[in-house]
Amino acid sequence: MVMKKKTISAARPRRAGAATTAIPESTDSASMFDPVERAPAYTKVSSAIEHKIMSRALRGGDVLPAELELAQQFRVHRSTVREALRQLESAGLVTRPPGAKRMIVSRPEAAKVASGMRHALVLHEVSFVDVWEAMMVIEPEVAALAAMRRTQADLVTLTQTSEAFRDSPEGDPDSVNIVALFFEQLGAASRNQVLVLAKQSLAQALAPSLARMIDTVPQARARITDAQKRIINAVRDKNAEEARKWMSKHVRDFKRGYEVAGISPDTPISV
Amino acid sequence: MVMKKKTISAARPRRAGAATTAIPESTDSASMFDPVERAPAYTKVSSAIEHKIMSRALRGGDVLPAELELAQQFRVHRSTVREALRQLESAGLVTRPPGAKRMIVSRPEAAKVASGMRHALVLHEVSFVDVWEAMMVIEPEVAALAAMRRTQADLVTLTQTSEAFRDSPEGDPDSVNIVALFFEQLGAASRNQVLVLAKQSLAQALAPSLARMIDTVPQARARITDAQKRIINAVRDKNAEEARKWMSKHVRDFKRGYEVAGISPDTPISV
DNA sequence: AAAGACGGACTGTCGGACAATAGGGCAATT
DNA sequence: AATTGCCCTATTGTCCGACAGTCCGTCTTT
Numbered sequence: 313m314v315m316k317k318k319t320i321s322a323a324r325p326r327r328a329g330a331a332t333t334a335i336p337e338s339t340d341s342a343s344m345f346d347p348v349e350r351a352p353a354y355t356k357v358s359s360a361i362e363h364k365i366m367s368r369a370l371r372g373g374d375v376l377p378a379e380l381e382l383a384q385q386f387r388v389h390r391s392t393v394r395e396a397l398r399q400l401e402s403a404g405l406v407t408r409p410p411g412a413k414r415m416i417v418s419r420p421e422a423a424k425v426a427s428g429m430r431h432a433l434v435l436h437e438v439s440f441v442d443v444w445e446a447m448m449v450i451e452p453e454v455a456a457l458a459a460m461r462r463t464q465a466d467l468v469t470l471t472q473t474s475e476a477f478r479d480s481p482e483g484d485p486d487s488v489n490i491v492a493l494f495f496e497q498l499g500a501a502s503r504n505q506v507l508v509l510a511k512q513s514l515a516q517a518l519a520p521s522l523a524r525m526i527d528t529v530p531q532a533r534a535r536i537t538d539a540q541k542r543i544i545n546a547v548r549d550k551n552a553e554e555a556r557k558w559m560s561k562h563v564r565d566f567k568r569g570y571e572v573a574g575i576s577p578d579t580p581i582s583v
Numbered sequence: 584m585v586m587k588k589k590t591i592s593a594a595r596p597r598r599a600g601a602a603t604t605a606i607p608e609s610t611d612s613a614s615m616f617d618p619v620e621r622a623p624a625y626t627k628v629s630s631a632i633e634h635k636i637m638s639r640a641l642r643g644g645d646v647l648p649a650e651l652e653l654a655q656q657f658r659v660h661r662s663t664v665r666e667a668l669r670q671l672e673s674a675g676l677v678t679r680p681p682g683a684k685r686m687i688v689s690r691p692e693a694a695k696v697a698s699g700m701r702h703a704l705v706l707h708e709v710s711f712v713d714v715w716e717a718m719m720v721i722e723p724e725v726a727a728l729a730a731m732r733r734t735q736a737d738l739v740t741l742t743q744t745s746e747a748f749r750d751s752p753e754g755d756p757d758s759v760n761i762v763a764l765f766f767e768q769l770g771a772a773s774r775n776q777v778l779v780l781a782k783q784s785l786a787q788a789l790a791p792s793l794a795r796m797i798d799t800v801p802q803a804r805a806r807i808t809d810a811q812k813r814i815i816n817a818v819r820d821k822n823a824e825e826a827r828k829w830m831s832k833h834v835r836d837f838k839r840g841y842e843v844a845g846i847s848p849d850t851p852i853s854v
Numbered sequence: 855a856a857a858g859a860c861g862g863a864c865t866g867t868c869g870g871a872c873a874a875t876a877g878g879g880c881a882a883t884t
Numbered sequence: 885a886a887t888t889g890c891c892c893t894a895t896t897g898t899c900c901g902a903c904a905g906t907c908c909g910t911c912t913t914t
Contacts, residue, residue: 350681352866354669366705366854378895389868391662394897398625398666399673403699405706410621413876413895419706420699428674428691428699429780434637435676435690438776446777449724457716505709506717509700510781583637623897649864660899665866684864684907 357386358396365405365417376406376415422512429513437580440570443517444577447563450511451495455543455559456552458501466501467548473497474540477533487533488523492516494540501547517581522566528573535565624659629667631657636676636688647677647686693783700784708851711841714788715848718834721782722766726814726830727823729772737772738819744768745811748804758804759794763787765811772818788852793837799844806836 361382364370376382379397383390397415400406404420433443458466477490492515499508526532539562546554570577632653635641647653650668654661668686671677675691704714729737748761763786770779797803810833817825841848 354866358673366702372706380895391665391869392867394662394666395669395866398669402629402670402673403702405702408896410618411876420703422703425700425703429696431637431674431676432691432693432696432780433777435643436776442775442777445728445775446781449778450720450781453720504713504716505707506704506713506785507720509703510717510784513781514777625897651864661865662900663898666897679865682907 353386353388354392354395354399357382357388357393358399360386361396361400362403362405365400370417372417372419374417376417378414422509425509426512426516430516433513433517434581434583438517439578439580440518440521440575441567441577443514443581444563444567444570446510447514447518447566448560450507450514451563452556452560454499454502454504454507454511455547455555457504457507458498459547459550459552459555461503462501462547462550466497467544469497470494470501470544470547474537474544477540478537482533483527485523487526488519491522491526491536492519498543498547520583521570521575521579521581525566525569525573525575529569532569535569536562539565624657625663625666625670628653628657628659628664629670632667632671633674633676636671641688643688643690645688647688649685693780696780697783697787701787704784704788705852705854709788710849710851711789711792711846712838712848714785714852715834715838715841717781718785718789718837719831721778721785722834723827723831725770725773725775725778725782726818726826728775728778729769730818730821730823730826732774733772733818733821737768738815740768741765741772741815741818745808745815748811749808753804754798756794758797759790762793762797762807763790769814769818791853792841792846792850796837796840796844796846800840803840806840807833810836 361370361376370376376397377385379390379393382393386393397406401408401415404418404424406415407418408415473490473494477487477494480487480490495511495515496508499511502508526536539558542558543555543562546552546558567577632641632647641647647668648656650661650664653664657664668677672679672686675689675695677686678689679686744761744765748758748765751758751761766782766786767779770782773779797807810829813829814826814833817823817829838848
């Protein structure tokens with residue numbers, strides 16, 4: 313009754329490895345052989361599926377075959393498929409709509425990507441100035457683009473958001489989110505997905521410390537409201553140069569705020 | 584002999600769900616209840632570990648406990664832990680050094696994050712102009728920063744890379760990588776992690792089509808070599824303004840190249 | 855001391871099992 | 885007709901248990 317495994321597993325393709333004990337990095341002695349390619353099955357499965365998705369053979373919205381069927385197709389155990397699916401899931405390539413059974417193919421949303429970037433920034437102990445510097449590079453240009461391409465609808469949502477911020481109560485922990493939303497909407501108005509993605513990461517990374525800053529510096533709220541208003545006006549007038557200028561001031565103001573709040577520019581951004 | 588599971592599983596904490604049949608998205612009728620929190624165990628496990636990592640309770644380089652031990656601590660089965668680990672693995676938060684047993688905590692590397700972003704860009708069918716536009720925003724500023732902060736060592740590597748490109752044979756499929764490397768090194772010289780991360784994504788996304796462009800447009804190689812040389816000179820002289828200007832020209836040239844190669848600016852970037 | 859042999863600790867993968875749920879269909883009820 | 889109850893199947897979430905492959909440190913052997 314115990315032999316079931318022995319025989320089968322001997323015939324089954326196991327690992328490809330032949331393991332050079334300890335894998336010395338040295339390639340100094342004439343390298344005759346390439347390092348043997350060794351990847352766990354779950355990785356192979358996940359990259360096979362990933363490929364299908366990236367090459368658009370599987371398109372967003374398609375439902376993935378059931379785990380068992382995948383397992384049969386790949387000739388691996390269901391657990392192995394599941395591990396592969398978990399990878400794809402955390403990469404945002406597949407998703408399960410809440411309360412649904414099957415996985416569907418999905419495109420990684422901006423928020424997803426941004427959170428990956430935020431992880432990286434936090435763990436690399438990137439300092440506040442670095443993020444700020446990146447904002448100084450990106451935001452003014454985004455504002456300029458937004459000024460050129462905005463629609464009437466953009467203008468409306470921007471205005472609403474700005475007013476929501478102005479009217480948000482003093483210690484409201486949601487204020488930061490509104491500020492972030494303003495930036496996000498401005499990004500949307502720029503009609504450039506790429507910049508939106510990049511911006512969002514920065515906003516996410518900055519949010520926690522920004523919250524502290526706003527709560528610490530009394531005049532912060534007023535200054536932000538004012539800057540937003542001027543930016544909106546520039547965007548309304550399709551005045552790119554003006555939008556760029558005010559956004560530049562606005563971002564520069566953030567740094568001033570940090571200084572006033574006594575937060576060192578070298579503070580690593582945190583969770 | 585079959586009851587072993589029944590009893591145990593009844594005592595074990597199962598899903599928390601109570602499933603509102605079909606989950607209507609409507610929140611229009613006065614929402615009295617919050618949606619019941621329903622997350623699979625593997626998710627809870629992975630976010631528990633993720634938290635420990637993000638809060639730096641587990642720091643980069645630490646070895647994670649063995650799967651079995653984790654399973655015992657979380658009181659779940661090893662398979663469940665494994666699924667959680669796969670998520671963290673593809674997020675780049677944990678890694679297994681080739682040929683090592685235990686997982687170690689790691690910081691997501693730039694390449695990792697960039698590839699996530701590339702997925703997103705490709706799947707959102709972002710067009711070439713969008714990426715190009717983002718480059719137009721970022722690269723010149725990076726060049727300027729690099730000019731201000733470069734060290735002697737940066738200068739050396741940049742020069743080497745540029746020469747490597749100049750000397751790379753006509754149809755060498757590696758040429759693009761060298762171009763990308765030049766950008767990457769310039770990013771490194773800017774001493775800003777954040778921008779490096781953003782740049783790398785763009786470079787990755789652009790690489791495939793750039794390769795085609797270089798191979799199609801005869802004068803491309805010469806123009807790139809020339810631009811690189813001028814940028815290096817500006818960086819050498821710590822002349823930020825000049826570096827910005829030439830990088831701007833350089834990137835603009837890419838677009839011209841695409842036009843000459845007959846690639847439409849609206850082509851979605853691809854794998 | 856170098857070269858093996860040995861055993862324990864882990865991972866990769868598998869087979870198998872069972873509970874819970876989604877989704878559909880069908881009948882009973884209102 | 886709309887609602888509700890009930891059953892059935894496909895599929896996921898989780899677990900148990902097992903074993904081969906591999907890493908690594910220790911103990912022999914030469």
